[in-house]
Amino acid sequence: GAGVSQSPSNKVTEKGKDVELRCDPISGHTALYWYRQSLGQGLEFLIYFQGNSAPDKSGLPSDRFSAERTGGSVSTLTIQRTQQEDSAVYLCASSLELAAYNEQFFGPGTRLTVL
Amino acid sequence: GENVEQHPSTLSVQEGDSAVIKCTYSDSASNYFPWYKQELGKGPQLIIDIRSNVGEKKDQRIAVTLNKTAKHFSLHITETQPEDSAVYFCAASEGNTPLVFGKGTRLSVIA
Numbered sequence: 001g002a003g004v005s006q007s008p009s010n011k012v013t014e015k016g017k018d019v020e021l022r023c024d025p026i027s028g029h030t031a032l033y034w035y036r037q038s039l040g041q042g043l044e045f046l047i048y049f050q051g052n053s054a055p056d057k058s059g060l061p062s063d064r065f066s067a068e069r070t071g072g073s074v075s076t077l078t079i080q081r082t083q084q085e086d087s088a089v090y091l092c093a094s095s096l097e098l099a100a101y102n103e104q105f106f107g108p109g110t111r112l113t114v115l
Numbered sequence: 116g117e118n119v120e121q122h123p124s125t126l127s128v129q130e131g132d133s134a135v136i137k138c139t140y141s142d143s144a145s146n147y148f149p150w151y152k153q154e155l156g157k158g159p160q161l162i163i164d165i166r167s168n169v170g171e172k173k174d175q176r177i178a179v180t181l182n183k184t185a186k187h188f189s190l191h192i193t194e195t196q197p198e199d200s201a202v203y204f205c206a207a208s209e210g211n212t213p214l215v216f217g218k219g220t221r222l223s224v225i226a
Contacts, residue, residue: 004158033213042121042218043159043204091158100208101147101166106158 004107025094035091117142121217138205139187145207153202
């Protein structure tokens with residue numbers, strides 16, 4: 001079956017513009033996660049969804065970042081007024097349930113470049 | 116909250132040698148410890164995991180050991196091959212919360 005997909009694969013934008021990143025999780029997976037990976041760095045946890053609900057938004061770097069999930073499926077991560085420090089690969093993952101011992105399946109990521 | 120430290124950040128080994136990556140965690144309530152492998156241009160992929168009720172788990176050339184008293188766990192790769200070259204991430208969780216990842220180890224296997 002299909003894995004986690006993300007679009008676009010690459011996004012180049014100008015400083016100050018808004019961007020929207022999309023994640024399509026594996027069908028039936030109730031938990032969805034967003035991470036940020038800067039060049040050569042580790043996985044910075046941003047936010048997770050259990051169904052359509054995001055119980056903890058404290059991982060989002062600033063109030064320019066927001067995320068939503070509708071219908072228990074597709075999720076979008078929106079970055080408003082992008083800054084150069086937002087340049088990174090944004091990874092999405094999904095798992096069958098939230099409990100950590102459920103394997104997280106990652107998408108290929110969206111590489112965001114802010115000029 | 117949980118904090119996971121991972122060492123070393125980079126590791127180079129000769130093909131055929133063994134590689135060991137170590138992680139420590141801070142939350143004694145953590146009971147699940149997976150390892151993920153990230154190849155270039157791809158998302159991380161689970162390669163092995165261990166729960167706190169066992170001390171060691173093996174899967175062919177890879178093994179993970181856990182020392183709950185010392186709060187550390189390690190990934191062991193034997194007979195390394197060029198295709199083992201990747202970034203490896205350890206993680207920890209107490210089960211009902213999202214994984215907390217280490218900062219990763221870039222492993223290079225030199226042919």
